Amino acid sequence: MSGPAVSPAHDPPGPPRSGPAIQTTGLTKRFGERTAVDGVDLVVPRGSAFGFLGPNGAGKTTMIRMLLGLTHASSGQMSLLGHPVPADRAVALQRVGAIVEDPRFHPYLSGRENLSIIAAARSPAAAARIDPALQRVGLRERADEKVKGYSLGMRQRLGVARCLLADPLLLILDEPTNGLDPGGIQEFREMIRAMVEQEGRTVFISSHLLDEVEKICDAAAIVDRGKVITQGPIAELAEGEARRELIVGVDDPDRAITVLQGLQQVREARRSDEGLRVVLAGGPEMAAEVNSQLVSAGLRVMRLEPVRHSLEQRFLEVTSRLDETPEEVRT
């Protein structure tokens, strides 16, 4: 998925230039007795890649369908690019491209013809974007073949090309790497990052693949059972807000534990395979004080480094604590 860059995204005359790309307040969707999306408050900043992370059945696709006007919300407010939806839906969606679930096409039409059908429903300029979009996703050579002969990966690319017809300020992609081979996933990541970093677009990616979100996105929200459990920059999400852990290597671990347990900056200190595992009572700046106290106690500190949590660890942690209150989970 390469080719000539599509020009950087600029706001159209209509949509406001300020405000988050997506904002929801108390957004709820009920199907009879079942609540699929439960009071979601979400803020997706402009110019970022934002992951909407959750297990299958967490309510991700329902949330996206509400944002795009494919289904009605039971309650709550939402806006896209500063426009309230559904009140201003037509204007808001002018510069939004989306793939919901797997990209679908008329199989008996060519890739180019399928794009021309969507372009007809968009602005007159959309038709002129068909060729650049096809080139951008690497399908120009096969654009005149019928879609029924396309692989799943090619359909995903064609779906992205369809999004580009809007010259989107915001792309909403639901499980976009489904069906892509490893090479295709890598190309997809690079394309998304280029859209965000070089063209200033906002990309909202729903996925159950933690590794995918961690590699592509700047920020994410973790959702489960219809609720947003936590949201923020990837690094902060992975670390958690309050937990700060260190691996400490010293010449006398037993004495070091005694020293550490006497410090108010330390919540917990214990042995582990890697050395001493120290949980700080406050932020990472306390690591310097811990080091200083250990040295003052005559211990030789050979290693002191923060524990790096992956998003996967954090995800499993928060989704395994769902029976607790949201406030408890966030800490």
Place this chain on the structure above:
Amino acid sequence: MNAVAVRMFDADLLKLRKRRGTLAWVLVLALAPLVILYTVKAIQHSSTPTQNGPAGGTPGFTDGLRLLCLFFGPLAAVLVGVEAGTGDASAGVFRDLVVTGRSRVALFASRVPAALAVCWTVMLIGYGIILLGTYSLAGNLPTPDAALVLNGLAFTLMATGVVCVVAVGFASLTTSKAASITALIAWQLVASPLIANISSLGSARDGVLSQAIAHFSPVHVSDRGGNVAMGQGTGVLVILVWVALFLALGAWRTRTMDT
């Protein structure tokens, strides 16, 4: 039509034109019976001219028009209308059209002229076959005058166009291609003639669409095709109610359905 409407009409027309399988069935249903009719009658006439008159002339015109407008043409119109009404939903691309921000009612509305364009193109070919058979195989029989030819053309377009529009609305309501085709053809071939022949239903039979359409036929309609007497105004009203009702239902469903 404004520029957006023209673009959307072109897009819907493209979808129908490229639907080769459906289009082949539409052509076969609408045209093959006419070709068979004139060919068989011509063969009969040539083999036993004393017992079988020429295939064309005014009688041949009447037979052809009845076949096209009241029997096979409406079936072909149903196929076109159902394809137009369910094509996007059954392919799963309707949601992608909704995501463009275009009004759902506009998306529904663009299906109607596209379906009519395809339906009427096929019917015009069929009408051409009727005229060809009527005049080239007339022998010593009288032929229709210009007024009858024009009336026949108008009736062809009206009879098939109305069924096509109703089919678009009905199919958009059900969103199921198989269910729509089955229901509409069963209504057209079985239920409508059956109801029309139940005399105890009295004027309630005026509400049957095919009866109202047959009322405007410029040629004699057989007992099976139309035996319910109704006034001109009633006929117009029944047709308008059918068209308006199913357009409204189709538009409502397209506007409100989850995708």
